[in-house]
Structure formats: C-alpha cells, structure tokens
Amino acid sequence: MPKDHGIGASSKRREDVRFLTGDGNYTDDINVHGQAYVHFLRSDVAHGRLTSVDTSEAGKMPGVVRIFTGADFEGVGGLPCGWCVTDRHGEPMQEPGHPVLAQGKVRHVGDPIAAVVADTPEQARDAAEAIIADIEEFPAVVDMKAALKEGAPKVHDDLSSNLCYDWGFVEENREAVDKAIQEAAHVTTLELVNQRLVANPMEPRVAIGEYSRARDEHTLYTTSQNPHVIRLLMGAFVLGIPEHKLRVVAPDVGGGFGSKIFHYAEEAFCTFAAKAVNRPVKWTSSRSEAFMTDAHGRDHVTKIELALDADNNFTALRTDTHANMGAYLSTFAPSVPTWLHGTLMAGNYRTPLIYVNVKAVFTNTVPVDAYRGAGRPEATYQLERVIDKAARELGVDPIALRRQNFVTEFPYATPVAVEYDTGDYNATMDKLEEIADLKGFAARRKESEARGRLRGLGVNCYIEACGIAPSNLVGQLGARAGLYESATVRVNATGGLVVMTGSHSHGQGHETSFAQVVADMIGIDENMVDIVHGDTANTPMGMGTYGSRSIAVGGSAMVRATEKIIAKAKKIAAHLLEASDADIELKDGAFTVAGTDKSVAWGDVTLAAYVPHNYPLEDIEPGLEETAFYDPANFTYPAGAYACEVELDPETGKVTVERFAAADDFGNIINPMIVDGQVHGGIGQGIGQALLESCAYDENGQLLSASYMDYAMPRADDVPFYSVDHSCSTPCTHNPLGVKGCGEAGAIGSPPAVVNAVIDAMQSGGHKVDHIDMPVSPSRVWTAMNG
Amino acid sequence: MPQVSMTVNGKPASGEAEGRTLLSQFLRETLGLTGTHVGCDTSQCGACVVHVDGKAVKACTMFALEAEGADVATIEGQAAPDGTLNPIQQAFQDHHGLQCGFCTPGMVMSAAALLKENPKPSEAEIRDYLEGNLCRCTGYHNIVKAIMAASGQDVGALAAE
Numbered sequence: 001m002p003k004d005h006g007i008g009a010s011s012k013r014r015e016d017v018r019f020l021t022g023d024g025n026y027t028d029d030i031n032v033h034g035q036a037y038v039h040f041l042r043s044d045v046a047h048g049r050l051t052s053v054d055t056s057e058a059g060k061m062p063g064v065v066r067i068f069t070g071a072d073f074e075g076v077g078g079l080p081c082g083w084c085v086t087d088r089h090g091e092p093m094q095e096p097g098h099p100v101l102a103q104g105k106v107r108h109v110g111d112p113i114a115a116v117v118a119d120t121p122e123q124a125r126d127a128a129e130a131i132i133a134d135i136e137e138f139p140a141v142v143d144m145k146a147a148l149k150e151g152a153p154k155v156h157d158d159l160s161s162n163l164c165y166d167w168g169f170v171e172e173n174r175e176a177v178d179k180a181i182q183e184a185a186h187v188t189t190l191e192l193v194n195q196r197l198v199a200n201p202m203e204p205r206v207a208i209g210e211y212s213r214a215r216d217e218h219t220l221y222t223t224s225q226n227p228h229v230i231r232l233l234m235g236a237f238v239l240g241i242p243e244h245k246l247r248v249v250a251p252d253v254g255g256g257f258g259s260k261i262f263h264y265a266e267e268a269f270c271t272f273a274a275k276a277v278n279r280p281v282k283w284t285s286s287r288s289e290a291f292m293t294d295a296h297g298r299d300h301v302t303k304i305e306l307a308l309d310a311d312n313n314f315t316a317l318r319t320d321t322h323a324n325m326g327a328y329l330s331t332f333a334p335s336v337p338t339w340l341h342g343t344l345m346a347g348n349y350r351t352p353l354i355y356v357n358v359k360a361v362f363t364n365t366v367p368v369d370a371y372r373g374a375g376r377p378e379a380t381y382q383l384e385r386v387i388d389k390a391a392r393e394l395g396v397d398p399i400a401l402r403r404q405n406f407v408t409e410f411p412y413a414t415p416v417a418v419e420y421d422t423g424d425y426n427a428t429m430d431k432l433e434e435i436a437d438l439k440g441f442a443a444r445r446k447e448s449e450a451r452g453r454l455r456g457l458g459v460n461c462y463i464e465a466c467g468i469a470p471s472n473l474v475g476q477l478g479a480r481a482g483l484y485e486s487a488t489v490r491v492n493a494t495g496g497l498v499v500m501t502g503s504h505s506h507g508q509g510h511e512t513s514f515a516q517v518v519a520d521m522i523g524i525d526e527n528m529v530d531i532v533h534g535d536t537a538n539t540p541m542g543m544g545t546y547g548s549r550s551i552a553v554g555g556s557a558m559v560r561a562t563e564k565i566i567a568k569a570k571k572i573a574a575h576l577l578e579a580s581d582a583d584i585e586l587k588d589g590a591f592t593v594a595g596t597d598k599s600v601a602w603g604d605v606t607l608a609a610y611v612p613h614n615y616p617l618e619d620i621e622p623g624l625e626e627t628a629f630y631d632p633a634n635f636t637y638p639a640g641a642y643a644c645e646v647e648l649d650p651e652t653g654k655v656t657v658e659r660f661a662a663a664d665d666f667g668n669i670i671n672p673m674i675v676d677g678q679v680h681g682g683i684g685q686g687i688g689q690a691l692l693e694s695c696a697y698d699e700n701g702q703l704l705s706a707s708y709m710d711y712a713m714p715r716a717d718d719v720p721f722y723s724v725d726h727s728c729s730t731p732c733t734h735n736p737l738g739v740k741g742c743g744e745a746g747a748i749g750s751p752p753a754v755v756n757a758v759i760d761a762m763q764s765g766g767h768k769v770d771h772i773d774m775p776v777s778p779s780r781v782w783t784a785m786n787g
Numbered sequence: 788m789p790q791v792s793m794t795v796n797g798k799p800a801s802g803e804a805e806g807r808t809l810l811s812q813f814l815r816e817t818l819g820l821t822g823t824h825v826g827c828d829t830s831q832c833g834a835c836v837v838h839v840d841g842k843a844v845k846a847c848t849m850f851a852l853e854a855e856g857a858d859v860a861t862i863e864g865q866a867a868p869d870g871t872l873n874p875i876q877q878a879f880q881d882h883h884g885l886q887c888g889f890c891t892p893g894m895v896m897s898a899a900a901l902l903k904e905n906p907k908p909s910e911a912e913i914r915d916y917l918e919g920n921l922c923r924c925t926g927y928h929n930i931v932k933a934i935m936a937a938s939g940q941d942v943g944a945l946a947a948e
C-alpha cells in the first residue's frame with residue numbers, strides 16, 4: 001500500500017500553488033525602490049587586447065548614471081576558483097586571474113568589457129552601444145589539442161601554456177595498467193567526444209545589488225543554488241565584505257542544473273556598483289547573454305581502452321581525456337573532470353586496474369563547469385559505450401557481459417579511491433528487463449522493419465557518487481570549501497515548526513519533501529512544518545544544492561536537528577508526566593510513558609517550552625530550537641540500469657526515441673512522485689544531449705549556437721513517456737535516512753543508452769558502424785550509414 | 788510616451804509604453820503581473836504565453852501598443868477568486884507537471900488554449916501542440932500526463948509507466 005503521508009508518501013507539492021497562479025517570487029520579479037539597470041558591453045571577439053575603451057559619448061547619453069570599465073576594478077579581487085587540483089607531478093594547477101570586468105585582454109566572446117548603469121534598461125543598452133572599444137584581435141584557440149601545441153596562442157599571457165593541469169589517477173597504477181593492457185586477451189578501444197552543452201535552466205540569471213549607506217550593509221538578490229557559498233566567495237575573495245554585512249537572497253529559482261552554483265561576475269558587479277552609485281543596481285540576463293556567460297558543461301574528448309581476459313572478465317581500463325576549461329576557471333571547474341569523473345571510472349564493475357589521465361586546457365571559449373551530473377555522465381558515457389563495443393567485438397550479449405563483471409559484494413573498494421557502501425546491480429538489471437519488456441523487443445523490431453524502419457535497443461548501467469561530500473576528504477583532494485549541510489529547527493509555542501535549511505530548492509520540491517521527513521519523525525501533520533531556504537539572513541551557513549546532495553546531506557542535518565528537538569521535548573514531557581525521560585516514547589504526535597496510558601500531546605509540550613511555568617528550569621533552558629550541521633562519512637552511490645529503444649529512418653537518418661526505461665536504486669525514498677519527476681527530467685536532458693544539443697564554436701571562437709534557434713533543446717515531441725522504477729532499494733548505510741539522492745541519475749544514465757540503441761539499429765540494418773558522436777543528428781547518422 | 792489601455796483578467800488596465808515595449812514587459816513591469824515569464828529573446832521558449840482575445844500568444848512577440856483595446860488573460864487570472872485552482876492548474880499539481888515553475892505559466896496557458904480547440908487531445912497532439920513551450924525540468928512526461936488528465940482522460944495506466 002502506498003503511504004498517504006510522511007516518509008514514502010507522494011505528497012502533493014505545496015510550492016506548486018504559487019507557481020501555478022503566477023505568485024512565485026523569482027529574482028526578476030523583485031524590483032527595489034530606486035533601482036538602476038546595468039547593461040554589459042561584451043566582447044564580440046574571442047581573443048584580443050583591449051587597446052582603449054572610450055566611454056565619453058556614451059556617458060552623455062540620457063539616463064546614464066555611470067559607466068564602469070576594468071580600471072574601476074583594479075583594486076578589487078578577481079572571481080575565485082574553489083578547487084585546486086594537483087597534477088601528476090605533485091604541482092598545483094595553473095590558476096589564472098578572472099577579473100570582474102576585462103582588464104587588458106578579452107578571452108572569449110561574451111567577456112564583459114564595460115558596464116553601463118542607467119535609469120532604464122533601454123537607456124543602459126543604448127549607451128552601451130555607444131561605447132567605442134578598440135580591440136587588437138589575436139588568433140583564438142578553440143580546439144583543445146591545438147591549444148596544447150608548441151607556439152599556440154596563449155589565453156593567459158602570464159601562464160606557461162594553455163595547460164591547466166595534467167592529472168593522473170591513480171598515478172601509482174599507471175605502469176601496471178599499461179602492462180595489463182599489453183598482456184590482455186582482448187582490448188577494445190574507443191575514441192569519443194562528450195560534447196559541450198549549455199545547462200539552460202528556463203529562468204535566465206538575474207542579480208540585484210542593494211546597499212544601505214546608513215547601516216553599511218549589502219544585499220544581493222541572485223539566481224543561485226547556494227546563497228551562502230556566494231556570500232562567502234564574493235564577500236571574502238572579491239569585494240572584501242564580511243558576512244555580517246552581506247546578505248544574499250536566492251528566492252524562487254527557475255532551475256539550475258549546476259549552472260547557478262557558480263559565483264559570476266555580474267553578481268559581484270551589481271553588489272559593487274550599488275555602493276559606488278548609491279542606488280540598487282539590477283541585471284537581467286537575456287537568453288543570448290546566458291549562452292555566452294552561463295558556465296557551459298561537458299566538453300571532453302576521450303580515448304578509452306578496456307582490457308579483457310580470455311573469459312571476458314575486465315582486467316584493466318585506461319582513459320585519456322582532454323577537458324575544456326574555457327577561458328577562465330569557473331568556481332568548481334577543475335574538480336569536474338578529475339574527482340567527479342576519475343573516481344567513477346570503475347562504474348558498476350570489478351575492474352582491478354584503472355588509470356585515468358586528464359589534461360585540462362584553456363581555450364578562448366566560455367568557462368566550462370558542472371552541469372547536471374558533472375563528470376559522472378562523462379565517466380558513464382565512455383565506460384558504457386566501450387563495454388557495448390567490446391560485447392559486439394566479442395560476439396557476446398551486452399547485458400550478460402555487464403552482469404558477469406558486476407560488483408556483487410559490498411562494501412566494495414574500487415581501484416579509484418571510493419568505497420561503494422551498498423548496491424545490487426543484478427536486481428536493478430532484472431527490474432529493467434521487466435519494465436522495459438526486453439522480451440518483447442524482437443517483435444517490436446520486426447514491426448518496425450515491416451514499416452521500413454530500423455529498430456535498436458541500448459542498455460547500460462551507471463553509478464554515481466552523490467551526497468557530496470565528506471569535507472575532510474574533499475579537502476585533501478583540493479576543495480577550498482567544506483561540504484557539510486545545516487538545518488535549524490524552530491518549534492513554535494503552539495507546536496508548528498519552521499525548518500531553516502542551508503539546502504536550496506530550485507525545482508526539487510524541498511518545501512514538501514523536507515516537511516514530510518520532520519512531520520514523520522514527530523508524528524504530526526506535514527502542514528505543521530514549514531521549510532525556509534534561500535536567504536543567508538534566516539538560514540544557517542550551508543553549502544547549497546547540487547550533486548544530488550540535498551536529502552542525503554541537508555536532509556540528514558535536518559534529521560539530526562529534529563532528533564535534538566525530540567530529545568529535549570522528551571525531557572519536558574517527562575517532567576510534565578512525572579516520569580523518567582528514558583521511559584518517554586513519541587508516537588503520532590504524543591508523548592507517552594512506556595507501558596502506561598499516561599500521555600501528553602506534542603502541542604502541550606511545545607507550549608510548556610515557551611510558557612515554562614511547570615518546567616524543569618534547573619535542568620534545561622526554555623524554548624525549543626536546535627541547529628545541526630551534518631558532514632557525511634562517505635558519498636552515496638545511487639546506481640541503476642537504463643534501456644532505450646530507438647527507431648531509425650534509414651532514408652533520412654532521423655532517430656526517434658520510442659521507449660525509455662530506468663530502474664534506479666536510490667536507497668530509501670521520501671516522496672516517490674518527486675523522485676519520478678527528477679528521473680524524468682534527467683532523462684529528458686540526457687536524450688537532449690544524445691540527439692539534439694550541441695554548443696558549437698567556429699575556429700575563430702565565435703559562438704555559433706547562441707540562441708534557441710541554433711541550440712536545439714528537447715521539446716515535448718522529441719521524447720516519449722518514460723518508464724521509471726525505484727523499487728530496488730539498498731539503503732545507504734551511513735546517513736540516518738538511508739537515502740542516496742536522485743537528482744542527477746537520469747542525466748548520467750541516459751545518453752549511453754540512446755547511443756547504444758542507435759548503434760544497434762544501424763548494425764541491425766547491416767551497417768558496420770561502431771561509434772557515432774553525440775548529438776546523433778540525422779546528418780551524422782545518414783553519413784555514418786552511407787559513408 | 789504613448790498610453791495603452793486593455794482589459795487584463797477582466798479588469799481595465801492601462802499604462803505608458805514605448806513603441807518598443809513588448810507586451811510581456813508591459814505586463815511584468817508596468818502592471819506588476821510577474822507571473823508571465825520571459826525565458827528567451829527569440830520567441831522560442833513559450834514561458835510568456837498569455838491569451839489575447841481568446842488566443843494563445845507569446846507575449847514577447849507583440850508590442851504593448853498592439854494590445855490596445857484587447858482582452859488579455861494571464862496566469863494570475865486562472866484560479867477562482869477564492870484561490871481554487873482551475874482544472875488544468877489542479878491537474879498540474881496532482882500529476883507533478885511542474886518543478887521549478889518557470890515554464891509553468893506558459894504551459895498552463897498553452898494547455899488551456901489547446902483544450903479549448905481540442906477537448907480530448909491524444910498524447911501526440913499534446914506533444915505537437917507544446918512545440919513552442921520549453922521545459923528544462925520535467926522531461927515533459929508529467930506535463931503531457933497532466934494535460935491528458937485535465938481533459939478527463941484516464942492516466943491511471945500511465946502512472947505505472
């Protein structure tokens with residue numbers, strides 16, 4: 001029986017009511033009295049020296065308040081990078097400066113040169129068009145391998161080359177891996193591209209800076225997934241504002257998918273300018289601006305080799321990746337191709353020897369950072385593609401080959417530094433075979449063929465490391481931040497609760513699911529619990545939402561705080577019931593003395609806490625409010641198996657996804673409806689990557705896909721209904737809820753399933769194609785089949 | 788600046804608008820109806836869909852001055868005065884047809900226009916009709932399902948999907 005309330009119930013989302021009635025409060029809906037507007041003049045060339053920026057005419061235009069250029073930011077810090085990767089030789093990565101407004105050089109199309117603050121957005125834009133920026137154009141580097149050649153133009157003149165780092169992992173295994181590959185019975189090699197994507201949350205970024213001279217206080221309203229992180233990075237490293245003088249508010253945020261984790265120049269600019277002009281300053285990104293300023297995702301070029309013994313056991317894996325950093329290091333960029341990628345290369349398999357090499361490269365392109373999945377989709381894609389290719393080369397069933405090599409005993413320490421706590425990969429594969437109706441595939445293929453279409457089936461597994469992350473571990477790996485989460489639970493006198501969390505919801509439905517957890521623990525109605533997030537002024541310091549960490553880390557902090565509440569409430573109840581607190585039980589919102597019918601209601605206890613007339617004042621303080629910080633002991637490891645069926649029109653090369661099934665193990669589930677929705681959304685993005693999306697540059701560094709005319713987003717008619725299941729559950733062993741997180745799985749697990757299916761379809765038509773790069777567009781398919 | 792008057796959600800509304808002011812901007816900035824969202828600058832995302840004289844229109848494709856005398860309906864006018872959601876809004880909540888909510892006003896307004904034209908659309912007809920509405924969060928599954936449910940179709944079998 002599905003539950004109707006509490007943990008495990010598909011409670012309807014309370015946040016929906018405001019979103020469905022136009023009553024949301026997104027950043028662009030906020031207008032601060034007296035605000036001015038900023039328009040950025042951005043570079044239209046990819047690389048060059050700024051010889052002069054003449055603002056004299058523009059400055060005289062109507063409504064202009066002030067024009068800023070790089071010179072105004074000379075004494076101000078640059079945008080910091082939050083992760084330092086150490087290279088194969090023990091040296092720190094090369095870390096260039098990242099000014100708020102370009103100084104000396106422009107390094108990608110979209111780099112901000114000047115900023116006009118004016119009374120209206122139109123006036124700001126008109127004046128920006130009147131600025132004369134002289135740029136001595138230099139040749140641009142776009143292709144990563146070309147960028148590493150001797151004599152290539154340097155993106156940063158003060159660095160020794162365009163190489164950010166050359167990372168080897170696990171370096172000590174390098175020779176053993178080489179040897180195992182040399183001696184293997186069979187080696188499958190695959191070269192592939194995980195193309196550059198743009199996250200494209202539907203809400204473009206917005207920033208509003210506000211300053212109170214009288215109180216010397218700054219407020220920044222921003223579209224962020226982690227307001228506390230922005231406050232710390234911007235306050236401490238860019239503008240020198242202590243936290244108690246800086247409030248960051250991220251209200252309703254219209255999707256993030258990683259791209260709203262990072263600290264962006266526009267946030268620092270609006271905060272800085274609001275003080276400089278003594279007026280609130282607002283910036284709203286246009287979509288075209290978003291394409292050239294939001295951090296991009298993926299952009300890996302990889303060669304992977306899988307070695308197998310004569311019995312088809314995996315014996316070694318070697319991968320070699322070039323990862324594009326773009327022109328500057330975005331906040332967490334260096335960690336994505338390394339610690340979020342290399343550590344996942346074992347996948348669901350017992351491969352004893354693994355070596356991962358990653359060369360991170362600067363180019364004259366928009367910075368690249370985490371996008372839904374971040375490193376883990378890149379790991380999964382190459383691994384699951386090479387396994388499929390190996391199965392084909394060896395003439396074995398791809399599912400059987402996977403099953404044969406599955407990790408089956410837990411905990412399992414991989415050769416790439418992580419330890420999987422729980423899992424049952426055969427169970428999710430069994431479930432997948434059932435929900436995808438793999439038995440019926442042959443008949444469906446026949447039916448397609450009768451209509452002149454090819455039909456293909458692609459299956460793959462995935463594993464991800466979520467619930468990011470143990471702070472001490474990531475500290476050793478180069479993180480410059482802790483990755484705990486926090487919650488304050490405030491119980492009001494009449495029994496209602498407010499939970500203030502450091503997690504941030506931008507579509508995930510925390511206001512509903514977090515309330516389910518707390519209500520369940522106490523045994524009260526969910527509507528008695530309110531969740532507050534998104535404002536540094538009324539939430540404890542927390543690291544925000546990304547890496548599928550909210551329920552696993554933020555939820556755990558909330559559980560810990562609620563446990564403290566319950567422990568104290570039991571003491572109060574014991575006093576009221578004249579019993580020992582060890583004998584008090586809390587059930588369905590009432591405290592009882594074990595084995596008796598003596599009880600006191602939740603509301604009477606909370607009232608006593610605030611009206612402490614009859615109260616153990618000598619033992620405990622009045623009031624009922626607790627805070628907890630939770631730092632996880634390990635990552636969580638959601639895993640699963642996905643299947644995609646495509647139909648391919650051999651006349652046109654067009655691929656349509658006919659069926660998609662996902663069997664996931666997320667551990668325990670708080671709200672199944674929300675979890676389904678998270679998986680659907682991830683699959684939608686994964687199908688988008690596999691079939692449609694590509695962020696393209698020409699060789700001069702011009703961004704070719706800078707609007708929805710050129711960047712193909714998945715639309716409703718590009719995708720089918722998905723069949724998703726998360727009944728295979730091996731609860732996480734190290735967090736109190738036994739949860740693993742579900743936000744990224746769909747995007748991680750789905751691209752290889754689609755591409756494997758396309759290859760299968762082509763092969764079934766007699767075309768000996770063993771790889772095709774994403775996006776699998778009709779022209780690529782047609783060319784692959786017709787040479 | 789020229790003045791423009793129209794009816795919005797059944798009430799008279801007027802304000803100043805430049806020649807280049809878009810209807811989406813006029814609704815948001817001048818009338819404070821921020822439920823109509825702006826997700827792009829190329830008329831492709833559909834976050835701004837409203838009804839003008841009963842037809843679904845992307846409010847970013849029309850100048851405010853062009854709406855002189857028009858009857859405009861926005862997301863703010865869809866629920867009953869007591870807050871009761873209309874059947875489409877309710878179906879979106881019941882079937883989790885929204886996550887971040889940014890595309891939602893446009894989706895609901897498009898769905899309303901579709902169901903007026905075609906009271907029982909098939910899955911394919913819904914997907915086809917939503918061609919001009921982007922959603923980055925839901926993968927469209929629950930949006931299509933919600934619209935089917937709002938049109939009185941049984942989506943129970945889909946629930947197992």
Ligand code: FES
Pocket residue numbers: 824825826827828829830831832833834835836845846847848
């Ligand atoms: S804002 Fe109107 S279609 Fe995107």
Ligand code: FES
Pocket residue numbers: 202254255507884885886887888889890891921922923924925
């Ligand atoms: S719900 Fe976020 S874009 Fe549709």
